[in-house]
Structures are given as C-alpha cells and as structure tokens.
Amino acid sequence: MKERAALREAAIAAVVLIAVLAIPFVHRSPAFEDFVIRLSAMALFATSLNLLIGNTGMVSFGHGMFYGLGAYVFGLTMQMTDLSLPVAALLAVLATTLAALCVGAICVRLGTDYFAFITLAVQMLFYSVIISWQSLTGGDQGLRGGIPRREIFGFELASQLHLYQFCAIVAALGLLALRHISASPFGQTLRMIRDNEYRASFLGVVLWRARLRAFTIAGAFAGLGGVLAALFVSGAYPELADWPNSGQAIFAVMLGGINSFLGPLLGAMILLALNDVVTRFTEYQGLVLGIVILVFALGLRRGVLDFLKLAWPGRSR
Amino acid sequence: MDLDALGACLTTSACVVNQTTSGLIVGMLLFLVAAGVTLIFGVLKIVNFAHGTFYMLGGYVAYTVLGATNSYALAVLLGAIAMALFGALFERALISRVYGSNVLMQLLICYAVVLIFDDLVKIVWGPEFHAMGMPPAFQVPPLFIAGGVVPPFYAVLIGIAALIAIVLGLGLSMTRLGKTVRAAAINPQMVSALGVNTTLLFAIVFAIGGGLAGLAGALAAPVRSLSPGMGFSILIESFIVTVIGGMGSIAGALVSALLIGLVRGFGTIGFPKFTDGMIYIVMIAILLLRPQGLFGRQS
Numbered sequence: 001m002k003e004r005a006a007l008r009e010a011a012i013a014a015v016v017l018i019a020v021l022a023i024p025f026v027h028r029s030p031a032f033e034d035f036v037i038r039l040s041a042m043a044l045f046a047t048s049l050n051l052l053i054g055n056t057g058m059v060s061f062g063h064g065m066f067y068g069l070g071a072y073v074f075g076l077t078m079q080m081t082d083l084s085l086p087v088a089a090l091l092a093v094l095a096t097t098l099a100a101l102c103v104g105a106i107c108v109r110l111g112t113d114y115f116a117f118i119t120l121a122v123q124m125l126f127y128s129v130i131i132s133w134q135s136l137t138g139g140d141q142g143l144r145g146g147i148p149r150r151e152i153f154g155f156e157l158a159s160q161l162h163l164y165q166f167c168a169i170v171a172a173l174g175l176l177a178l179r180h181i182s183a184s185p186f187g188q189t190l191r192m193i194r195d196n197e198y199r200a201s202f203l204g205v206v207l208w209r210a211r212l213r214a215f216t217i218a219g220a221f222a223g224l225g226g227v228l229a230a231l232f233v234s235g236a237y238p239e240l241a242d243w244p245n246s247g248q249a250i251f252a253v254m255l256g257g258i259n260s261f262l263g264p265l266l267g268a269m270i271l272l273a274l275n276d277v278v279t280r281f282t283e284y285q286g287l288v289l290g291i292v293i294l295v296f297a298l299g300l301r302r303g304v305l306d307f308l309k310l311a312w313p314g315r316s317r
Numbered sequence: 318m319d320l321d322a323l324g325a326c327l328t329t330s331a332c333v334v335n336q337t338t339s340g341l342i343v344g345m346l347l348f349l350v351a352a353g354v355t356l357i358f359g360v361l362k363i364v365n366f367a368h369g370t371f372y373m374l375g376g377y378v379a380y381t382v383l384g385a386t387n388s389y390a391l392a393v394l395l396g397a398i399a400m401a402l403f404g405a406l407f408e409r410a411l412i413s414r415v416y417g418s419n420v421l422m423q424l425l426i427c428y429a430v431v432l433i434f435d436d437l438v439k440i441v442w443g444p445e446f447h448a449m450g451m452p453p454a455f456q457v458p459p460l461f462i463a464g465g466v467v468p469p470f471y472a473v474l475i476g477i478a479a480l481i482a483i484v485l486g487l488g489l490s491m492t493r494l495g496k497t498v499r500a501a502a503i504n505p506q507m508v509s510a511l512g513v514n515t516t517l518l519f520a521i522v523f524a525i526g527g528g529l530a531g532l533a534g535a536l537a538a539p540v541r542s543l544s545p546g547m548g549f550s551i552l553i554e555s556f557i558v559t560v561i562g563g564m565g566s567i568a569g570a571l572v573s574a575l576l577i578g579l580v581r582g583f584g585t586i587g588f589p590k591f592t593d594g595m596i597y598i599v600m601i602a603i604l605l606l607r608p609q610g611l612f613g614r615q616s
Contacts (some may be wrong), residue, residue, distance in 0.1 A: 059421065106605065113364070114608050117560045121600045124553070128594035243553070247428060254425050284440065290432035297425045298411070301418055 009179055017172040024161055031276075033164040037232050039272055040171030044225030046252040046264035047178050048218040053250070054258035055182055056214045057194035058108070059116045062123030063249055065103070066096045066219040068241025070226025072130070075143045075236040085157070089227045093220055100219020101212070108211040120243060130238045142237035147230060157231065167228050174224050179261055181217060190214050255296060257303025266305055323587030334465025336582040342471055342540065344578020345478035349533035351555035351562070351570045352485060353404075353526030359502040359565030360522045363412065364420075366427035368555065369548025370434045371527045375400045375534025376543050377442055380449050389452035389539075396535030397528045404527020405520045413519070431548070438545040449538040474536050481529070482571050489567060498522060502565060557596060561603050563613025573611060 020036065045067050052058040074092035077083055083091070107118050130137045138144055157163050181187055189210055192200045201207055230236050239245060248271065249264075256267025274292060278285040300307040326332040350372050357365045379396035383389055407430065415422045455470040489495035501508045501518055509515040533551075541547075558577055562569025577596055584592035603610065 053421070106601075110604065110608055113564065114560070114604055116364075117556065118601060118604045120553075121557070121560075121597045121604070125594055125597035125601065128591060128597065132590040132594065250421070251425060251428065254421050258421070284436040286432035287436035287440075290429040290436070293425055293429035293432070294411070297422055297429065298414055301415070301422060 005183070006180060009183075010176060013172050013176050017168060020168050021165055024164065028161075030160065033160055034232075035272060035276065037164055037167045037228070039268055040167040041225045041228035041232060042249075042252065042268040042272060043171055043265045044174045044178075044228065045222050046249045046256075046268045047175055047261075048221035048225065049249045050253045050258060050261075050264045051178060051182060051190070051214055051218045051221075053253055054263070055187060055194060056190040056211060057112075058211060058215070059112065059250075060119040060215075060218075061116045061243065061246055061250070062103075062119030062121075063218070063222055064241050064243060064246035065119075065123035065126045066100055066222035067226040067229065067245065067249075068130070068236070068238070069099055069126070070096045070223030071230035071236035071240050072137060072143060072226075073223075074227045075147050075230045076136070078147045079143070079145065089224070092227050093223045096223025096226070097216055097220040100216045100223075104212045104215035104219070108208050108215055120246075123241060123243060123246060127238060127241050127243075130241060137236075137238075140238055142239075143235045146234045163231060167231070170224070170228060174221055175265065178221055182261060186210075186213070251293065253303070255293070255303055257306035257309070260303070260305035260309060263303050263305040267303060270304070319589070320587060323583065326583070326586045329464070331464035331466075332586075334463050334467065336586065337579070338465065338467050338471050338475075338582075340579040340582025341475050341575065342578070343581050344575040345475050346533050346537050347551070347554055347558055347578060348571050348574035349478055349481060349529045349536070350551055351558035351574055352482075352567055353529040354555050355559045355562065355565055355567060355570045356498075357522055357526045358559065360498055360505075361412075361416075361519055363423055364556075365526065366424055366552065367407065367430040367434075368526065368530055369550075369552030370431050371400045371404060371530035371548075372534040372537075372551050373438065373543075373545070373548035374403065374434065375531030376449075376538040376547070377438060377447075377534075378531070379535035379538050380442075380447060380543055383449065383452065383538075387453075389454060392452075392538075393532065393535040397532035400531020400534070401524040401528030403531075405524040407527070408520050408523035412523070413516075435545045435548075442543075442545075444545060447543040449543065451539050455539075470539060474540070477536065481532070482567075485529075485567055494521070554596075557600050559610075561600055561610055563610025566610065566612040569610055569612030 024033065045063070049060065049063045052060050052063070070092045073095040074088055077088040077091050078085070081088075103119070103122050107115055107122070110118055131140050133139075157166060182190075189200065189205055192203075193205065193207060193210060197207055200210075226236075226240060229240060252267035252271050253264045254267065255270050256265065257263030271289075274289055275285060278288045282288065296304070302310070326336060350368060353371070354365055354368050357363055357368075375396040378399045379389075379392040382395045383392040386392070411426050411430065412423060415426060451468075451470060455468070455473070457469055460467045460469060460472065489499060497508065497513055497518060498521075501513070501515060505515055508518075554577065558570055558574045561576070562571070562573035576599075580595055580599065581592055584595055588595060607613075
C-alpha cells in the first residue's frame with residue numbers, strides 16, 4: 001500500500017514534470033520560463049520550511065540563512081575552483097547540511113517562541129558576517145562577476161531553456177524526496193511531536209533528536225533551493241539570507257496551507273505571480289500584496305489548500 | 318576590529334561622554350518601542366510584528382504637524398496620540414479577529430499591515446528620505462560635559478524617555494489599571510470572570526504600546542531621517558531587546574535597551590562593521606544561558 005502510494009506520487013510528479021518540460025517546445029515565453037526557474041528555487045525553500053512549520057510545529061524565522069548559505073557556497077565554489085557544477089552543488093548542500101546541524105544543535109531544545117527568535121538571531125548574525133566579510137563575499141554588493149555556468153550532462157546552463165529544464169528537474173526531484181520524507185514513519189513521528197510532544201516523548205521518541213534531524217533535512221533542501229537561486233541570478237546576494245526573505249518563505253507556506261504537502265508550492269506560486277502581475281500595473285506592490293494577504297488571512301483563516309481540504313473533506317490524507 | 322581606537326576612546330573623557338550619549342539616545346528610543354512590544358506580548362501573548370509601523374507613522378505624523386504648526390511639543394503629542402488610537406484600532410479591527418487561531422495568522426496580518434502602510438507612506442509623503450531638522454527651540458549651543466559635546470535636544474530626549482520609564486513602571490505597579498494589566502498577563506480568563514472588561518483592556522494595552530512607539534518615532538524624527546520602511550530595523554532591534562530583557566518585563570526592556578544602545582555607541586568605534594553581529598551574539602548567548610531573558614519569569 002505504501003509502496004503504491006509512493007509510486008503513484010512519483011508517477012504524478014513525472015507527468016507534471018514532463019508537461020512543464022514540454023511547454024517550451026510548444027510555446028517559448030521567457031517570462032514564463034523565468035517564473036518557473038524562480039518558482040523551483042522558492043518551492044524548495046518554502047516546502048523545506050514547511051517540514052518544520054507544518055510537520056513538526058517549529059516556527060523557524062531563520063530559514064533564509066540556509067538558502068543564502070547554499071547560494072554563497074555554490075557561487076564561491078564555482079568562481080574559485082574548476083569543479084563541475086554537480087560537485088559544487090553537492091558541496092553547497094553538504095555545507096548547508098552541516099551548518100543546519102550545528103545551528104539546530106543549539107536551537108532545537110528551546111521552546112517555540114524562543115526557537116523562533118534564536119533562529120532569527122543566528123540568521124541575522126550570518127547576515128552580518130556576509131556584510132562585513134567583504135573580501136570573501138563582496139559585502140552588501142553581493143557575489144558579483146557571475147557564476148560560470150559550466151555544461152553538465154549536455155545541459156548548457158547559459159541558455160535559458162536548459163536552465164529552465166535543469167531547475168524544473170532538480171525541484172521535482174527535491175520535492176519528491178521531501179514528500180517521501182514527510183510520508184515516512186519519520187514524518188509521522190514529526191507530526192506526533194507537533195500534536196503532542198509529551199505523548200511522543202512517553203512513546204520513546206527522543207524529541208531533540210527528531211527535531212534536530214528535521215531541522216537538518218530542512219536546511220539541506222533550503223540549501224538546494226539556494227543553489228538554484230544562485231544559478232538564476234548568477235551570483236549571491238546578502239538579501240537571500242536577510243530576514244524579509246525568510247518572511248517570504250513563511251508567507252508562502254501560510255498562504256498555501258501548512259497541512260498540505262503541496263501548500264507551500266502553491267503559496268510560492270501565488271506570491272511570485274502576485275509580485276509579477278502587480279509590478280506590471282503599479283509600483284505599490286506592497287499595498288496590493290498586503291491587502292491580498294489580509295483578505296486571505298481574515299477570510300479563509302488558513303492557507304488555500306487547507307481551506308479547500310476543510311471545504312471538501314472527502315479526500316483527506 | 319579596531320580595539321586600539323576603542324581603548325583610546327575609553328581613556329578620553331570627551332569620547333566616553335559622546336559615545337555614551339549617542340548610546341543612550343539609541344537605547345532610550347529602543348526602550349520606548351520595546352516597552353510596547355513587551356507589554357503587548359506580556360498581556361496578549363502576541364508578537365506584534367507591526368510595531369515598527371507605529372514608530373514610523375508616529376515620526377511622519379510629527380513631521381507633518383511640525384510643518385503645519387511649527388510646534389514640536391504639539392507634534393510629539395499628536396504623534397503619540399494618533400498612534401495610540403491607531404494601535405487600538407489595529408487591535409479591534411484586525412488582531413482581535415484571530416485571537417484563537419494559529420499564531421502564524423497573527424504574524425501574517427501584521428506583515429500585511431507593514432506592507433500596506435509602508436506603501437501608504439510612500440503615497441502620502443513620497444518615497445524619498447525626509448529630514449525633520451532640529452526644532453527651533455533646540456537650536457542652541459550644545460552643552461559641554463567633561464569635554465564631550467551634548468546637544469540639549471539629546472538631554473531632553475533622554476530625560477523624556479527616562480520619565481516615561483518611571484511613569485510606566487509606577488503605573489504598572491501602583492495604579493488599578495496597571496494591576497489589572499499585570500493580572501491579565503497571568504490569567505486573562507480569571508480577570509475576565511472577575512468582571513473586568515478584557516476587550517477594552519486589550520485595546521488599551523495596544524493603545525499604550527502604539528502610543529509609546531508613536532512617541533519614540535516623533536522623538537526620533539529630529540535626529541534620524543524619515544523613510545518608508547524605517548520601522549523595519551527598529552522592529553528587529555526591539556525584538557532583540559525584548560528577548561534579552563525577558564518577554565513581558567518592562568524593567569528588562571529598559572536594561573537591555575540601554576545595554577544595546579551602549580554596545581552600539583561604543584561598537585561604532587571598536588568594530589564599526591560588526592556592531593550588528595555583536596548584538597546578535599549577545600542575544601544568542603543570553604538565549605542559551607538564560608532562555609527566559611535577564612528579567613523574565615521562568616515559565
């Protein structure tokens with residue numbers, strides 16, 4: 001039964017991925033391709049955050065740190081060495097995993113409010129290090145000079161089409177892996193901790209260890225998202241690790257729905273699309289975005305997918 | 318890092334006086350904002366992410382009033398009163414609707430308000446920086462204290478903030494309203510069951526918080542420039558102050574605001590690029606060693 005569910009999800013992901021990959025062959029639209037590239041980075045970022053928020057009940061305000069770290073490690077490795085792109089990406093993910101493990105080891109034992117604040121503080125510390133370590137990171141100018149987009153497996157990443165395909169594939173694989181994790185017994189354990197940590201503890205779950213594991217995994221996938229973001233902007237900027245960016249991810253998660261796996265993906269889509277559409281019509285995008293968020297928050301009181309799930313409870317999962 | 322410069326500064330009285338005053342200014346303004354944050358959290362258990370917006374609007378209201386009436390006292394007063402009303406309205410119209418629901422919903426609403434008002438400020442006052450300038454009454458020669466230069470406005474600003482701190486502390490411990498507020502912080506249901514109108518009380522708490530932030534914004538306007546989004550950095554710092562001092566503790570907010578102010582004041586000399594970093598390190602250390610903050614109650 002479990003096997004079949006996993007297979008079905010893989011099949012759905014494959015169909016969606018093929019559809020997304022097929023679109024440019026029917027109709028080329030640079031704006032749409034840009035959108036998908038940015039979405040793939042953001043989707044990994046937001047979905048990995050939801051492993052903490054929705055699954056484990058840990059509200060991290062500092063998730064942007066790992067996104068930014070992934071981007072910087074990847075960018076720096078590509079600029080300073082001749083390593084191939086997958087190796088650099090792997091290094092970046094490894095570095096974020098390690099960083100998440102260290103940060104998590106400090107943070108996960110604290111209570112909810114303090115956890116939120118300490119993750120924020122660690123992220124801001126990281127941000128100040130980026131700003132002040134000018135010789136390495138370029139300070140507030142960011143990592144400039146471009147990232148050499150070396151060819152991998154026949155993908156010429158300097159071409160937008162290939163970057164689009166590469167990002168879509170990486171994001172699909174990443175999301176599938178996250179889905180697998182959240183459906184696994186480990187994912188169930190996380191949800192049990194969220195619902196009642198005392199019961200979980202009595203059943204023999206070592207709370208801090210499970211939380212630390214979730215934190216580390218989430219950090220790793222955020223780092224992967226950061227790699228895609230670095231590829232898109234061809235550099236790395238301190239803003240990636242600043243707190244408005246963490247805020248964006250939280251809002252993507254909230255808008256889409258924290259109790260649905262695809263919620264953050266939908267939320268990221270809504271946020272990005274809103275930004276794109278609104279900037280075309282007005283310079284006051286904050287005003288429009290704010291009103292939309294208010295309508296969502298006061299009207300639905302939960303994310304879109306969570307709302308739909310409540311409205312049509314038939315297919316609960 | 319420039320520890321020599323810091324050492325040289327610490328041994329000259331002029332430099333110590335200068336940096337201490339600028340540190341106290343930062344700290345006192347921060348205290349006014351953080352006092353509201355900590356009060357609102359203490360009573361309502363809400364982390365008010367829109368608090369920086371109150372600060373920003375207070376500054377802009379004061380700027381406009383000063384332009385219209387040329388009276389700085391009136392500008393400060395109206396800035397504070399306007400934000401007190403705004404705070405109560407914000408609580409009634411938006412925050413009160415999500416009391417029972419997810420904490421993140423409250424966060425989302427606050428974020429929406431921040432976005433909306435940053436843009437409204439851009440529409441009304443323009444996206445550029447505004448400098449309010451020193452009010453005419455304070456355009457007098459500075460005071461010289463032990464070789465340091467202290468503009469009289471700084472002294473007045475520190476005095477007002479210190480007065481507010483005293484009034485707030487005494488008000489919370491002595492008055493009926495203060496006692497009710499403290500009781501509601503511990504057990505709002507019981508307070509409500511005893512016949513206190515908690516709906517009104519919550520609105521009042523938001524009004525006090527908003528008024529303090531508005532006051533801080535109005536007081537800060539002559540020494541800092543006004544810009545949309547200015548609430549953002551003070552918000553983060555007031556959170557740091559709240560966490561270091563202990564969430565819900567006014568005395569803690571005062572001590573940690575002054576601490577941060579002084580770290581900033583002397584940090585600009587010793588480690589100009591890493592002052593923020595130092596503050597975050599202090600915050601992390603405090604959270605690890607004493608998660609409830611310096612003055613927080615053990616929960």
